[in-house]
Amino acid sequence: MSNMRTLVFYATPEHPCSYLNDRLATTMFVDPKADVDQSLYTRLSQLGFRRSGHHYYKPRCNGCNACIPVRIPVARFEPSRSQQRTWTKNKDLQVIKCEPRFRQDHFALYQRYINERHRDGDMFPPTLDQYESFLLESREDTQFVEFRHQSRLLGVAVTDTTQDGLSSIYTFFDPSESRRALGVFGILWQIEEAKCRQLPYLYLGYWIRNCNKMSYKTNYRPIEVLVRDNWVSI
Missing domain, CATH: 3.40.630.30 (Gcn5-related N-acetyltransferase (GNAT))
Known part of the structure; x- marks a missing residue:
């Protein structure tokens, strides 16, 4: 069972921001192989992560904190x-x-x-x-x-x-x-x-x-x- 101490995170390369023009974005993802039970999902939500399909992610952009949970x-x-x-x-x-x-x-x-x-x-x-x-x-x-x-x-x-x-x-x-x-x-x-x-x-x-x-x-x-x-x- 995965927990916050054993989770592995990955970051995407910079890409055009979906929300703000002329900005570059980087997204941090939880390892897709991680077993995210409800307890861990709760903790990730409390830390500002969101879910899209099987992916749990959070913006982590260089020099920008416009996305506020x-x-x-x-x-x-x-x-x-x-x-x-x-x-x-x-x-x-x-x-x-x-x-x-x-x-x-x-x-x-x-x-x-x-x-x-x-x-x-x-x-x-x-x-x-x-x-x-x-x-x-x-x-x-x-x-x-x-x-x-x-x-x-x-x-x-x-x-x-x-x-x-x-x-x-x-x-x-x-x-x-x-x-x-x-x-x-x-x-x-x-x-x-x-x-x-x-x-x-x-x-x-x-x-x-x-x-x-x-x-x-x-x-x-x-x-x-x-x-x-x-x-x-x-």
Whole structure:
């Protein structure tokens, strides 16, 4: 069984940053052969690591610390008026928890979401191999959470469970339903789910102040940021 003392880490060569123009990035990965149980996954999350498929990673860039890990202490979370309206607006949705396996309607929605919302990102164009390696290569504690309206699939939130919280891996949704703010609703639902399961945190990945796609995370207050290996509330 692997633990923090026996883990081996690897670093990628510098490559163009996916979030900030004219920046070079380096990513640190846990050895893919390591046996990452829930206890170790929890510790890695506490240290700012994220999961993508079977890989656990953390930015480690020369001269840049723009990617700041964030998490929501769910017991103290207070929704804004806008978030309260989003929650109310989506009360007509049916929420269904699923195992992480291939479903054609999930993949079709994922393709549409990437094609319409993230054509400028490194996940474009969306392919089946990319979808499977990113989301279907998962853990025993991974859930796909469907948001449906009258049986029509509107969104999917992919969520892991750690010993101290939920980790929001990815959410994709119908781009034509912008009035519902389904991305916001997905986070609010995960906050409520963590509360119901008496888990203290929702891990949201990285906050990047100067990247519009990543800066929204501090809209959820209070929020904690990882600074010099210490979680600090803002």
